Amino acid sequence: MSPTDLPMPTARIPVPTRGCDCTACPFWAGPDGTGGPATVEALCSGTNSDCSYCGCSRAEADAPSGVCGTCPIRCPSRDNLRAWMADVGATLAFDDLHLADHGLPRLPGYIPQVDGTNVAELDEHLHWPAYAVGLRRVFSPRSHRIYPRWREGARAHDLLGLRPGQKAVLSGYGEDPLVEAFWSLRRRDQLIEQIAAQGWDLVLACNYSIYGNWPRLEHLINMRRSLLLATEFADAGLAVAPNVYWFRLEDLERWAQWIADTRPPAIAINAQTMRSAADWDRWLLPGLHWLAAQIPAELPVIITGLSRPDRIATATHLFGTRLTLLNQTPQAYGLHGEVMGAQGRRRVHASTPDAFRSSVRYFASLMPRTSEVHP
Template identity: 25%
Template sequence: MTEDIKKNLCAIRNCNKCIKNLDGSCSGCSLCDVAFCRCSKEKLNRCLVRCPRKLGTFNNIKIIKDDTTLSENSFYELPGYIPIMPDKLGYSFDFSKVNNTVGIHGEFLLSANGENISNIYKMRGYKKTLNLSSDIEGIVEFYIKDRALEGFWNNRKELYKQLKKLKFKAIITPNFSLYEDAPRSEHLYNIQRTKRVYNEMIQEGLPVILDIIWATNEDIEFWIKEINRSNIKTIAFSFMNVDTRLKASNAWRHYLLGYKILISKIPLDIEIIIAGISSVERVREIKKISGNRKISIMHQAAWVNSRKGFSSKDKKQLERRISKDEIFQMNLDFYSKEYEVDS
């Protein structure tokens, strides 16, 4: 392993000032800030994580590393709220309050292994598949399972062609997972994959939005540097968390701090899609931090709550005589109104 691969892969950490480097105990960036995995040889061969114990891990990061500038994308003038529509609609809803813009969930758009667009979407397009009117524009997101994300990566060149035919308003780059207990080498690999996919999609003529994935403050600084040396207009930032207990509350503060650092160091005219937050109170906190910056909130709570007969405005279950479709329209109108109001 050469010294330039072994150390300072993130191009942010100053290894010359690190005590581990000074006393000769540094094992490379991949071992910084995370626990070293203790898999047996059998588990190691089956594990999908890019572990520093695996032969070729550092070389793989070097191979996919994209040293070019982030390509310029568009400013989309998005509504304050973008409802995600995961299922086919059986009723004609009024989406005018969200500028006839909806989110499309990538989990159902892709095949089970993530390597292709599902046949029904290929044949009918996303509007007919979801029974959306012709004036609706879709923004597809890929906050989906790791298995599908790996399939996307492996067959991405073919997927770019398939996505182009669907004519989405915008496409958010795949949200490759950065688990806090994963080796640092896995984080760096996925960050480089995100950058590469973004630039590749721009080159293919796709209307792409960069999703900011991060695990540490160094990752935030990496994206700040990349954004500031580019002419990027729109990005996405996710607050999604898999744990709903006490850890989720701590994660919210952690993500909020990361978001605050990011927006304090990038141009004010960059538009941001916020994913994974539906709470009106938390959105108000995000808007307060964001100031005059243009942000859009994307989630599927309006639809999911309506299928349970739950009113987002009243925060309670409604009577059964009120249809789920009526509740969805109520939830849609509620979020669009609340998110547009300045905090």
Template identity: 50%
Template structure:
């Protein structure tokens, strides 16, 4: 699928000049008034304000801004707009039998881990499928289904977490139209589509283009026959408000959020949790939230208080702990020197219990008490 380009491909203003930018909400001539202005924390403003069409290295910059010599090409590749209205996620569905907790593993042969566990679904990360060295699908995932490549049994579901370091996901974007048919052959039960980063020190243009690309790539995957869920990021309240309007227009079965980068308490409490809290009250009741990277009980409790039984968690913690003979339980990490499969199964069951034993009464109690400390 190719996103239908509008008649005019809009481009952000050079040198972050909001007065003439087609996306600035206070520009009376703006075609898409969606942005409240440039990012005061941007570390690239000097480059943006001095760049000109003769700057030889501008096109090699890893950051997209209105002063880039190739910004029109980037905008065209993202659909010629920063709006979301053309993204419908029409063919997405939530797989039957998907558990509330899905362990992400580091191997293509989970039989050694699964043992007597017989877990309903397993996930793998993008770099286990798409090579970070040669930017192509790895040999073990060619001419084979994902279930076969992972060694899953009948009825077990395969999940691809399409997240990775920036060079990996950018290479995937560049080659995506060649890769889509191969991914369709894999017959993944669910794919969390690759997500493009949002950093606080980037130009606002970079934020907005990446918010758009996170949705475009899911839309294209769906059109190629891959059951993909889009990842969303935000930086300002206006971003969340725009997502809310879009979500209520289309009511998708699910959206995903990558929480792996919010490692410290400050990151969680100052950046992640406020947006998650706002979104929790706005997400359509029929839309599930899939999160990757929240493994602390306190954080899972907070997410449950916000999203209840609509929450699905994917985590690498069970395999990471098991490789060191450790488990996670009610008292925290325990180094029990257990067999890998035994330790893995214990931690998977523990995380699952946090989600499946939750009740609406827990949600009410947590909100009344103000939640737990992340």
């Protein structure tokens, strides 16, 4: 049973204070950093100065009820915030969440993400150890159901046409509407059971976004939701790498403490939305440096979305042979007869399978482990 299944009287659920009033918030760390009355952790050091939602009319004391129904942002002034807090287990902490450990499959240093079709053709003459498929190829963003081809006993290895010993990885990342729909389904447990029945060797758990112009509460709820979903996948019997996202140093410190306490089989970091130089320099790179120095030296790290050789080189320098890289570049380029190589992106007018195989080998050559796998 997940924390969201536990009944709790609504009146007892702590909620942040309307208008982002830190001094009255039960989760504010306070000037001494010891934590608010709802937690002993220093969950939040204060409001996000870059928030674009601080002028919301709902923050006014006389605001009418029901005005938050169409707003996707969970801020302290929401009229249904207590329901959202109940939905994440009435807390924003991590210390009640533990990941069932089903081990980690043997992974190569590089895993290509594909669309789930014609994998056998792409893999011809390649025989790659593992392939990944994105969540939107399995779970429909329109119907909010598993696609028909993935239902009723369908096995991931069979549908992908994998050879014996090849691994199937479900990359649970997607655009915000997709992962929000996944979370909001009334019987999410049944959906996860369907996915578990597909026999994936590893699931990279969904990540919920943290944008710089969002309220701090949205960050805290989304980190909690990401970890909650990871525990639900693991409870269904799947090997899971939880997604680690952060906005402040205190977030990284909480993640490091949770990792030290629970020893997950691996962690995953989604870098797909961190494309600009500013994102890399100000957010992703400092966080990677901090994690490399603080998490256990043997903990495998799976990063999705890096494709620039210089950034890959930095990541491999930080994490060494425990790093696995996953991206969609070989198939995306291959569809246009393009390859990624030492000379950069080039149009060579090759067939999609040939271009795909060339790019896969190139990315693998950038990793400390090429055809080798985790022991």
